[in-house]
Amino acid sequence: MDIFTAIVQILDSTIRLSVPLLLACLAGLYSERAGVFDIGLEGKMLVGAFAGAAAASVLHSALLGLGTAILISVAFALIHGFASITHRGNQIVSGVAINFIAAGSTIMLGQHWFQQGGRTPALAPGERFEAITWPGVDAVRGVPIIGPIYSELISGHSILVYIAFLMVPFTWWVLFRTRFGLRLRAVGENPAAVDTAGISVAWLRYRALICTGILTGVAGAYLSMVQNGGFVKDMTAGKGYIALAALIFAKWKPVNAMFACLLFGFLDALSIRLQGTPLPVIGKVPVQFMQALPYVLTVILLAGFIGKAIPPRAGGVPYVKER
Amino acid sequence: MAQAAIELIGINKSFGAVRANRDINLEIVRGTIHGIVGENGAGKSTLMSILYGFYQADSGEIRVGGQPASIKTPNDAIALGIGMVHQHFMLVDNFSVLENVILGAESDALLKKSIAKARSELERLEREYGLEVDPDAIIEELPVGLQQRVEILKALYRGAEILILDEPTGVLTPAEADHLFRILKQLKEQGKTVVLITHKLREIMAITDTVSVMRQGTMVATRETKKTTVEELAELMVGRRVLLRVEKGEAEAGGVKLAVKNLTVKDSRGVTMVDDVSFDLRAGEIVGIAGVAGNGQSELLEAISGIRHAVSGSVMLDGKPIDLTGKADPGELRDRGLAHVPEDRHHVGLVLAFEENENSILGYHDDPRYLKGPLLDIDAIRNDAKDKITKYDIRPADCRLKTANFSGGNQQKIVLAREMEQDPGVLIVGQPTRGVDVGAIEFIHKRLIAMRDQGKAVLVVSVELDEIRSLSDRILVMFAGRIVGERGPEASEGELGLLMAGVEQREAAE
Numbered sequence: 001m002d003i004f005t006a007i008v009q010i011l012d013s014t015i016r017l018s019v020p021l022l023l024a025c026l027a028g029l030y031s032e033r034a035g036v037f038d039i040g041l042e043g044k045m046l047v048g049a050f051a052g053a054a055a056a057s058v059l060h061s062a063l064l065g066l067g068t069a070i071l072i073s074v075a076f077a078l079i080h081g082f083a084s085i086t087h088r089g090n091q092i093v094s095g096v097a098i099n100f101i102a103a104g105s106t107i108m109l110g111q112h113w114f115q116q117g118g119r120t121p122a123l124a125p126g127e128r129f130e131a132i133t134w135p136g137v138d139a140v141r142g143v144p145i146i147g148p149i150y151s152e153l154i155s156g157h158s159i160l161v162y163i164a165f166l167m168v169p170f171t172w173w174v175l176f177r178t179r180f181g182l183r184l185r186a187v188g189e190n191p192a193a194v195d196t197a198g199i200s201v202a203w204l205r206y207r208a209l210i211c212t213g214i215l216t217g218v219a220g221a222y223l224s225m226v227q228n229g230g231f232v233k234d235m236t237a238g239k240g241y242i243a244l245a246a247l248i249f250a251k252w253k254p255v256n257a258m259f260a261c262l263l264f265g266f267l268d269a270l271s272i273r274l275q276g277t278p279l280p281v282i283g284k285v286p287v288q289f290m291q292a293l294p295y296v297l298t299v300i301l302l303a304g305f306i307g308k309a310i311p312p313r314a315g316g317v318p319y320v321k322e323r
Numbered sequence: 324m325a326q327a328a329i330e331l332i333g334i335n336k337s338f339g340a341v342r343a344n345r346d347i348n349l350e351i352v353r354g355t356i357h358g359i360v361g362e363n364g365a366g367k368s369t370l371m372s373i374l375y376g377f378y379q380a381d382s383g384e385i386r387v388g389g390q391p392a393s394i395k396t397p398n399d400a401i402a403l404g405i406g407m408v409h410q411h412f413m414l415v416d417n418f419s420v421l422e423n424v425i426l427g428a429e430s431d432a433l434l435k436k437s438i439a440k441a442r443s444e445l446e447r448l449e450r451e452y453g454l455e456v457d458p459d460a461i462i463e464e465l466p467v468g469l470q471q472r473v474e475i476l477k478a479l480y481r482g483a484e485i486l487i488l489d490e491p492t493g494v495l496t497p498a499e500a501d502h503l504f505r506i507l508k509q510l511k512e513q514g515k516t517v518v519l520i521t522h523k524l525r526e527i528m529a530i531t532d533t534v535s536v537m538r539q540g541t542m543v544a545t546r547e548t549k550k551t552t553v554e555e556l557a558e559l560m561v562g563r564r565v566l567l568r569v570e571k572g573e574a575e576a577g578g579v580k581l582a583v584k585n586l587t588v589k590d591s592r593g594v595t596m597v598d599d600v601s602f603d604l605r606a607g608e609i610v611g612i613a614g615v616a617g618n619g620q621s622e623l624l625e626a627i628s629g630i631r632h633a634v635s636g637s638v639m640l641d642g643k644p645i646d647l648t649g650k651a652d653p654g655e656l657r658d659r660g661l662a663h664v665p666e667d668r669h670h671v672g673l674v675l676a677f678e679e680n681e682n683s684i685l686g687y688h689d690d691p692r693y694l695k696g697p698l699l700d701i702d703a704i705r706n707d708a709k710d711k712i713t714k715y716d717i718r719p720a721d722c723r724l725k726t727a728n729f730s731g732g733n734q735q736k737i738v739l740a741r742e743m744e745q746d747p748g749v750l751i752v753g754q755p756t757r758g759v760d761v762g763a764i765e766f767i768h769k770r771l772i773a774m775r776d777q778g779k780a781v782l783v784v785s786v787e788l789d790e791i792r793s794l795s796d797r798i799l800v801m802f803a804g805r806i807v808g809e810r811g812p813e814a815s816e817g818e819l820g821l822l823m824a825g826v827e828q829r830e831a832a833e
Contacts, residue, residue: 197427
C-alpha cells in the first residue's frame with residue numbers, strides 16, 4: 001500500500017472520528033457563549049446515543065431514533081438549565097451530576113429492556129444511517145489523486161457527517177448575523193446589560209441550552225447509529241471532555257472549533273493507524289501509549305499552545321439581579 | 324401650568340429589614356432637569372430602579388405623563404419612554420457601539436437591517452445632540468466618557484423622553500463632566516426630561532432646575548434650584564440628628580502613634596479614591612474623619628489597616644512602616660498594636676456562621692491565652708467571651724449562639740469588644756455605631772473615650788456628623804479623596820457640612 005492511500009485512509013477516519021467531537025463542541029459553544037458552563041456534554045451525548053439506538057431498534061426507524069436521541073438529550077439539557085439557571089446552582093456540580101445519571105441510567109435501562117448486558121440490540125440496515133454515495137463516484141474512482149479524494153473523503157459518509165460540518169457555518173451565521181446570536185453572545189458577557197435592555201436572561205439561556213441539547217443528541221445518535229451498530233455502555237469514552245478542551249482551544253469560535261476537532265480526530269485516527277506498527281527510530285510502541293497520545297497532546301496543547309483564551313466573561317456565574 | 328412627566332406617589336420598598344424607600348412622593352416636570360441628591364445609601368438608586376422596572380415597589384403608584392403606569396420590567400419603562408444611564412454601565416465590553424445600541428431593540432430577526440437602521444439613526448442623534456462616537460468602535464477600547472455617551476445613545480435610540488442618569492460624573496474627568504452637562508442641557512432644550520442622581524451639590528447647582536433631597540430612604544425636601552443654597556442642601560442631606568454628647572475631658576495628646584504621609588489609593592477601575600492624604604494620629608487623642616459616604620474614607624481605612632493596595636505614600640506605625648501593597652499580614656499588624664474595626668462587619672469583621680465565642684477571638688486565636696498546647700482552649704475562650712458579653716452588654720448573653728442570630732448592633736459590639744479588649748496602641752474604627760441603637764451608641768462612645776484617656780490613639784471614620792463632633796478631639800473632613808480641612812470639635816455643623824459638600828470657605832462667603 002502506498003503512502004498516498006494511507007494518508008487518504010487516515011484523513012477519512014479523521015473525518016469520521018471528529019464528527020462527534022465537532023457536534024459536541026458546537027453544542028458546548030452555544031451554552032458557554034450564553035454564560036452557562038456545560039461539563040455535562042458527555043452525559044447528554046451518552047443518553048442521546050442510548051435513546052437513539054434503543055428507539056431505532058424498537059421502532060425500526062433511523063429517523064425516529066435520531067428524533068428520540070435529540071428529545072432525551074434536550075430534556076437533560078433542560079435539567080441542567082433548571083438547576084443552574086432557575087435555581088442558580090453550581091453549573092459544574094449540575095453537569096457532573098448529569099454525567100453520573102447518564103452513565104448509570106443507560107446501563108440500567110439497557111439491561112432492563114434488552115437483557116444484553118447494557119447493550120442495545122444490533123441495529124438492522126434500515127435502523128442505522130447508511131453511507132451516502134455521491135453521484136459519479138464510480139466514474140472518477142480510477143482518476144489518480146482526485147479519484148480517491150472524491151470517492152473516499154468526500155463521498156461515502158452518513159448524512160450526519162455532512163450535517164455536522166454544515167453546522168459550522170450555520171452556527172457562525174446564527175451567532176454573528178442574527179438577533180438571537182447577538183443576544184446570546186451578550187448574555188454570556190454581561191447578563192445585566194441584557195436584563196436592562198428588557199430581555200429575559202433566563203429564557204435566553206434556556207434557549208441556548210436547547211440548542212446544546214439538540215446537538216449533543218445528534219452527536220450521541222452518530223455514535224450509536226453510525227459509528228457503531230448499537231449502544232455500548234460508556235461509548236462516549238470521554239469525548240464530551242475532549243470536546244470541551246477543543247472548545248477552549250478554539251477560543252469559543254465555530255470555525256476554530258472545526259479545526260480543533262479535526263486535529264483531535266486526526267490524533268485519534270493516527271493512534272489507531274499506528275497501533276502495532278513499528279515507528280522509525282523508536283521502534284514498536286505499546287498500544288496503550290498510542291491510545292493515550294490524543295489525551296497527552298490535549299494536555300500539552302491546552303497547557304502551552306493556545307495563548308490567552310478568554311472565556312465568555314459571565315461564564316459559570318448564575319445571574320442575580322444586583323441590589 | 325407645567326405638565327408632570329413623572330409622578331411618584333407613596334412609594335415604599337424594603338430589602339429584608341432595610342427600608343430603602345419610605346413613602347416617597349415626587350413630581351418631575353416635563354422638559355426640566357431634576358436633581359435628586361442624598362448620601363450614598365439614602366435610597367436614590369433604589370427609587371430610580373423602581374421607576375425603571377428593575378425592582379417592584381412594595382406599595383405606591385407611578386404615573387407617567389399623567390397616566391397611572393404599571394412598570395414591571397425594564398421593557399415597560401422603555402415602552403413608556405423612560406431611559407436609564409446606570410452608574411455601572413450596562414454595556415457588553417467586547418461588542419461594538421452599534422451592537423450595544425441595538426441589543427434588545429433589534430428591528431428584525433436578522434441583524435443586517437437593524438445595524439443599517441441604527442447607523443443612520445446614530446448619525447441623526449450625533450447631529451442633533453452633538454453625541455459623536457464611532458459606531459464601529461469596540462466598547463472596551465473607548466474611554467469611560469464615551470462609554471457613557473453610548474449609554475445615553477442607547478436610551479435615545481429606544482425613543483426615551485425621560486432620561487435618568489445615576490451618578491453620571493463619578494467616573495468622569497472634570498472636562499468629560501462638563502461635556503456631559505452640555506449634552507444634558509441640549510437634551511432639555513429639545514424637550515426631554517432629565518433626572519440627575521448625584522451626591523455632588525456643585526453639579527446640582529450648576530445644571531438642575533429643581534432639586535429633591537433624600538435622606539435615609541425618605542424624601543425630605545424639594546426646592547427650586549434658584550431659590551436654594553448649597554448650605555441648605557448640605558444640611559438637608561446630612562440632617563440634624565438627635566445630638567448625643569458624651570462628657571469628656573481635654574485630650575492629652577502624646578507622641579505620634581500613626582503617621583500617614585501622601586497616601587494615594589486607586590480603585591480597581593483606576594479612579595483615585597484617596598488623593599495625597601497626610602495626617603498624624605497621636606497617643607491620647609481621637610481623630611475623626613468626616614465626609615459624605617463615598618468620598619474615599621473607606622479606602623483610606625482599608626489602606627491604613629493594610630488590606631488595600633496604596634499607589635503611593637507611607638503609613639508609619641510607631642515609627643515603622645506598614646506594608647501598603649495590600650498584602651500586609653493582619654496578624655503582624657495586630658501584634659504591633661494596631662486594631663481595626665472594619666466598616667463592613669458582615670463581610671470583613673465576622674464569620675456569621677460561627678458561634679459568638681469563636682468570633683470574639685477571631686484573629687487572636689493564636690494568643691497563648693486561648694491555647695492549650697496546639698489545641699484551642701475551649702473553656703478559656705468561652706469564659707473570655709462571657710466576660711466580654713457582660714462588659715459590653717451583648718444581648719442575648721449566650722456565647723454559644725450563632726453570630727448571625729445577633730442583631731446588627733450586638734454584632735458590632737462583638738467586634739468592638741474583640742478589638743478593644745486586646746488593648747491595642749492604635750484603634751481604627753469604621754462607622755462605630757452604624758445600625759446600633761441609641762443606648763448602645765452612648766456605651767460605645769464612652770468606651771472609645773475611655774481608651775483615649777488610657778493614652779491610646781483612636782481614629783474614627785463615620786458618616787454621622789454628630790458622632791464625629793461628639794467624639795473627636797480633631798476633625799478631618801474628606802471630600803473627593805482629599806482632606807479638605809481640619810477643625811476642632813467646636814466647629815459648627817454648617818461649617819463642616821460645607822466642607823463635606825466640597826465648598827471652599829471663601830466661596831461660601833461670596
